[in-house]
Amino acid sequence: MNLPAGPVLGIESSCDETAAAVLAPDGRILAERVFSQIAEHSAFGGVVPEIAARAHLSMLGTLVQEVLRESGQRFEDLGGIAATAGPGLIGGLLVGTGFAKGAALASGRPYLAINHLEAHALTARLPGLADTQPTFPYLLLLLSGGHCQCVVVEGVGHYQKLGTTLDDAVGEAFDKTAKLLGLPYPGGPALEAIARQGDAKKYPLPRPLLHRPGCDFSFSGLKTAVAQLIASLPSGALAQQIAADIAASFQAAVADILADRLANALALRGDVSAVVIAGGVAANGVIRARLTQAAGKPLIAPPARLCTDNAVMVAWAGIERLHAGLVDGLAAPCRPRWPLEAL
Numbered sequence: 001m002n003l004p005a006g007p008v009l010g011i012e013s014s015c016d017e018t019a020a021a022v023l024a025p026d027g028r029i030l031a032e033r034v035f036s037q038i039a040e041h042s043a044f045g046g047v048v049p050e051i052a053a054r055a056h057l058s059m060l061g062t063l064v065q066e067v068l069r070e071s072g073q074r075f076e077d078l079g080g081i082a083a084t085a086g087p088g089l090i091g092g093l094l095v096g097t098g099f100a101k102g103a104a105l106a107s108g109r110p111y112l113a114i115n116h117l118e119a120h121a122l123t124a125r126l127p128g129l130a131d132t133q134p135t136f137p138y139l140l141l142l143l144s145g146g147h148c149q150c151v152v153v154e155g156v157g158h159y160q161k162l163g164t165t166l167d168d169a170v171g172e173a174f175d176k177t178a179k180l181l182g183l184p185y186p187g188g189p190a191l192e193a194i195a196r197q198g199d200a201k202k203y204p205l206p207r208p209l210l211h212r213p214g215c216d217f218s219f220s221g222l223k224t225a226v227a228q229l230i231a232s233l234p235s236g237a238l239a240q241q242i243a244a245d246i247a248a249s250f251q252a253a254v255a256d257i258l259a260d261r262l263a264n265a266l267a268l269r270g271d272v273s274a275v276v277i278a279g280g281v282a283a284n285g286v287i288r289a290r291l292t293q294a295a296g297k298p299l300i301a302p303p304a305r306l307c308t309d310n311a312v313m314v315a316w317a318g319i320e321r322l323h324a325g326l327v328d329g330l331a332a333p334c335r336p337r338w339p340l341e342a343l
Contacts, residue, residue: 004079004322007071009064009103010315011081013056013096014088014116015146016040016047019311020063022071023319025079027127030071032312033063034305042185046175053091060099075107080327082318085113086335087146093334101330112318113332117142117340119313120278121153124300126316134274134300139265141258141291144279145171145188150215150265151340152272156324159340162265163215170254171281173219177226177250181243191247192284198241198248203229205253207260215265222253255290262294274298283307 004025012019021032037055041047068074075081083100086093097113104111121140125133134153142149148165168176171188178187183194205225208218226246233242262275275295281287283304292299306312321327 004319006077006079007073008080008082008315008318008322009067009078010114010311010313010318011060011064011083011096011100012309012311012314013060013092014084014086015092015309016052017309018056018059018063019309020060020067021311021315022067022073023312023315025319027316027319029312030073031067032310033066034310035059035063038186045179045185047089049089049091052089053095056092056095060095064099075103075109078107078109080110080112080318080322082112082114082314082321084116084119084314085332086115086338088116088336090334090336093336097334105330110322110327111330111332112321112326113328114314114317114321115338115340115343116309117147117149117338118157118159118343119317120144121151121159121276121340122156122317122320123278123302123306123313124274124276125320126302126312129302129306130298130300132298134276134298137269137272138274138276139269139272141262141275141277141282142279143170143258143277143281143287145169145175147279148217148219149340150261152269153276156320157326157343159343161339161341162268163217163261165217165219167218167220168223170217170219170258171279173223173254174281176223177247180227180230181247182237188280188284192251192286194240194244195247195251195286198244198246200248200252202245203249205229205249207253207256210257210260213264215261215268217257217261219254219257222250222257226250251284251286255287258287259290259294262291266296272297274300277301278307280308
């Protein structure tokens with residue numbers, strides 16, 4: 001690999017985490033910071049875009065100063081400055097890319113507009129993350145609050161989408177089900193926690209599209225079935241064991257759906273070197289175990305802190321794109337909607 005001339009600064013501000021990281025040209029993490037906005041949004045049960053944008057504006061400069069100081073770098077020492085340019089909430093994207101463009105202009109460093117989905121897709125290639133780095137092509141299951149996709153990663157900037165969700169993203173289904181169970185935001189980790197005490201076979205919830213051809217996903221029917229189940233129970237707060245059983249049953253249904261879609265994808269593209277899971281839901285232990293069992297190939301999942309939104313993945317995507325000669329001009333726009341296949 002032809003490495004960039006210096007470390008790369010990554011900036012992530014697409015949703016409700018403000019993050020900055022500096023990676024050495026060979027991918028070693030020199031410094032990273034993440035400011036989570038959970039406290040700001042929890043009272044509303046979800047992300048409020050205006051609050052998120054203001055928090056990014058308030059915190060980003062401080063986080064960048066901290067990672068530069070810890071890594072011993074100045075802007076002028078960097079090989080490039082990478083920022084998430086989409087998809088995401090436009091206010092946050094403007095904050096992050098505006099900061100990055102200003103720093104790139106002032107220091108004369110290359111600017112890299114990073115697709116958030118590509119950053120997730122390439123994280124598995126970060127040196128030291130797994131015993132062996134996946135070689136192209138590999139299969140990606142992107143499982144997050146805003147996205148659920150099955151994609152063949154052919155190379156940097158080259159992606160073949162095999163399937164996507166027809167309704168809710170898988171992380172969205174977790175959050176909405178958790179809310180139905182009276183759990184706090186963010187719902188995914190809370191649901192996984194109580195599901196450990198539950199019986200996954202207690203409630204026979206549906207598995208939409210199970211054993212159907214193709215690689216698309218559907219979760220709205222499963223979510224609706226949970227809502228109808230809860231509505232059929234006596235009114236008032238759910239008993240702890242009932243909530244745990246519903247959570248475990250829901251989680252098992254999701255794992256079955258994902259494993260079924262993975263099997264279809266591997267039948268279509270048996271030439272892939274590995275299966276990679278990424279996104280916030282990839283941190284779920286039950287889902288990791290189920291997909292590891294179903295893959296039949298090496299399965300690579302980033303550590304939990306790199307499954308959720310972070311700047312390490314943005315900086316690494318910047319290094320990959322610098323290596324491929326893919327540098328952006330300062331006029332590169334923010335793209336709230338930016339599908340991988342449009343790269």
